[in-house]
Amino acid sequence: MIHGFTITPTGAAALPHAGKGALPLFRDSIEGKGEPVMSTWYPEADLVIQHPKIYTVAITCDEVKEGKTDFPIIEDGGVAAKDGKVIAVGTATDVQQFIGEHTEVIDASGKILTPGFVECHMHCKWTGEQMLNLDFNGVTSRQAILDALKEKVASTPAGEWIEGDGWNELIWEDSQEVITRRELDEVAPDNPLILLHMSAHTVAANSRALEEVGYTKDTPQPEGGEIGHYDDGELDGMLYENAALMPMFAAKPPLTEEQHLQSLELIGQRLNSFGITSAIDANLNYKQMRAYNEARKQNRLTYRANLMFYLDPQFGSFEDNLRRLEEMDCVTGFGDEMLKLNGCKVTLDGITAAFTAAMSRREYRQRPGFYGDTIYTQEEIDALVCKATELGWQFGIHTIGDASEDRALHAFQEANKIRPVKELRHYLIHYQLPYEDQWPIMKELGVGVCLQPTLVSQMGEEPLFWPEQVERFQSPGLMFSNGIIAGGSSDCPVVTPDPLLGMYYAITRVDETTGKTLSKGDESKVTPIQALIMWTKNAAFFSHDDDKMGSVEVGNFADMCLFDNDFIAGNVEDYRTTKVATTILGGEVVYER
Ligand SMILES: [Zn+2]
CATH class of the missing domain: 2.30.40.10 (Urease, subunit C, domain 1)
Incomplete structure (x- = not known):
């Protein structure tokens, strides 16, 4: 007993x-x-x-x-x-x-x-929608992708959209040259074609897709994003960050209601096959939230879903987002044991590979003098977090670069003057570059972190960072030893949601692309028992469910x-x-x- x-x-x-x-x-x-x-x-x-x-x-x-x-x-x-x-x-x-x-x-x-198992940061609905598309995750041959596209085009009526996801040129063995518009046009002259990078921050599009969204070589660059060009000034089909990506996704014909429900069933089966019974689903729009509600009603939901309401420039200006927040009359906790609202989500910076992460302590290794910048200013993120806190919303912030992390923590400190942040459990998502001076603040405010060991070990980003930064990459062991709750997650669809693989990387800290260890010492690794805690009790913390699951x-x-x-x-x-x-x-x- x-x-x-x-x-x-x-x-x-x-x-x-x-x-x-x-x-x-x-x-x-x-x-x-x-x-x-x-x-x-x-x-x-x-x-x-x-x-x-x-x-x-x-x-x-x-x-x-x-x-x-x-x-x-x-x-x-x-x-x-x-x-x-x-x-x-x-x-x-x-x-x-x-x-x-x-x-x-x-x-x-x-x-x-x-x-x-509990997953504290992924994109379930989006992954389910992608499961209706071509899947290029883990494909290590550029040619294999082109062949798969040709095959798909041959069986798709002209004019119908074709979508593929998960490509990553860093793991291509034949050539690491990205596939741009002119090559895509040869493969798909009559179908709009878009290919989402595994990071989900970049899209490669063909001419038909660019026509559908109305991008031309003269389209002004959107704020916070980039439309790519060849040296001759023509569009190369590459789109960077949400500001450029979202109009493209908006140009696609919408999913039918049945496709929406199918996507939730598909991802549910996939999560269950990895032992996942609860997940936080980030970056949702109203349509996707409605689909969840319908799936719940029809009993087609097979995991406990916690939905994050997304405040992003794609929905308008900072003022628009502040207004959306105020207009939404329900807050964190609204719902039931199968489906409820988690927090607000803001993507405060981008990713390192696209130079959209915001750094402060060191410039980009590959772009001397360049630091990148946050998507919202300090004043803006402070205002959003304070307003959300006042209304009773939990807040989760995507931070990759250290400038972004510092700004997010500053916003949490400001919000703490209004209401104890500890109760609402504001948190950082990714927290890729942890620095010692941030930990006392996080401990005091009870700010936890959602980490993705598989992502860090499989992205192949090591050459983009300074060695001392690589040694810091999301150190789960240091979170345990410094009184900070570290939850296990995957950021799926970026990588597999398999918790066991995530635990493996948290325990070993092996970089799959180099075979080297990401840590300076053992203190950034976790034990098998700590790894289990990350994907159970700790992950449940982020949806306020640690008293009933994990x-x-x-x-x-x-x-x-x-x-x-x-x-x-x-x-x-x-x-x-x-x-x-x-x-x-x-x-x-x-x-x-
Ligand atoms: Zn994410």
Whole structure:
């Protein structure tokens, strides 16, 4: 038995959240004696899982901040669930009593059980929409992409849009020269064609697509973005940052309602196949939020979705965005256990590869004297965060460069004068270049960070940074040792959402593109147990759900994963090969391999 959630002989004390079924009842005689006796009554569980080794992650975020990382691990464990919640956790024998006539029993002998994984920063709806497109993620040949496009064009009626996603010239083995308009026109003369880079900050378009959006060689450069040109002044089809990208996406014919719902089903299946049962979905527009609502109503949502309301120049000026914020009458927390509003999101700078990240301590390694700039000024981001804070919104800010990080933290400090930021849990997304002088501020304000170890290890950005910057890249271990909550995430569709791969990179800090370690010392790495905490309890912090998910405890949602081998206690290379066997959401199996 494990202290803290032991099942008592009456079954009552251990079930504080289990409601009426938890009380001991009087019942009629046993063995014909004819007199009432005090007896024990156990509610009949909907689901009982027997004999797994349970990694409970029964630890609080406050304890994590204080440096604690241990929690009960139960050999030959048992979990009982009823009405979507966990009603008992203990040994296999302990949960035996909850098995009734209608209980589904899973024998998990030889398996391990973890909480369902939580993803604290990705783009679920967008990924689902991309799953309707050509997928070039991980394709290492430029020619293979051109061949796939030719094939697609041959089977697509003239005039119909063709879209591909995920290309990354840095991993092409035949040539790293990006594919620009003239080459795309040869492949697709009669279809608008757009190819989104894996960073999601760059698009390559052909002439038909450029015509549809109305871009010509004389179009003025949009503020905060860039329309690319060849040396001869003609458009090269390359578009950089949202300011240039969004008009292009807006020119596409909209998805039908059924396509919207399909996209949520597709991403749901994909997340469940990686053991993910809850995610924060960033950068949503109203249409996408409506699609979620419809999917929820039609019971087609298979993960708990936390939606971020996006405040971006694509929706108008800074003043327009401030007004949108004020006009939205619901705030963080609005919704239910399957679908609710998370925070406001602002992308404060871009990405390093496009020189759109905002640096301050050091200039760009490849552009002497150039530092980049934030998308909103200090005054603007202060005003947005303060207004959101006043209204009761949580705030998450995309920061890659250190200038951007400092500005975001300054805005949080300003907001803290209005209302304690600690309560709302404002946070930084990416936090690629952590600096020591920022940590006391973050600790004081309770500002957490959503990290993406897979992204950092697979992007191949090392040559773009100074060596001392590379050594800092998103150091999860330093967050643990400095009292800052670090949540696990992927930024999918940029990279795979697979939490086990993310854990692998957080533990090893290996740069997949160079084979080198990203850290100066071991202190920036995490232990396997800390890695598990990142994708469970810590990630749940960002949606204010750490009191009901991210651990297998009585009263929590019955969201769990089963695995055939104990990768957490095994060789670290096991993280790369282990696959989820079963994913359970609210006591129901949503994925089985
Ligand atoms: Zn993102």
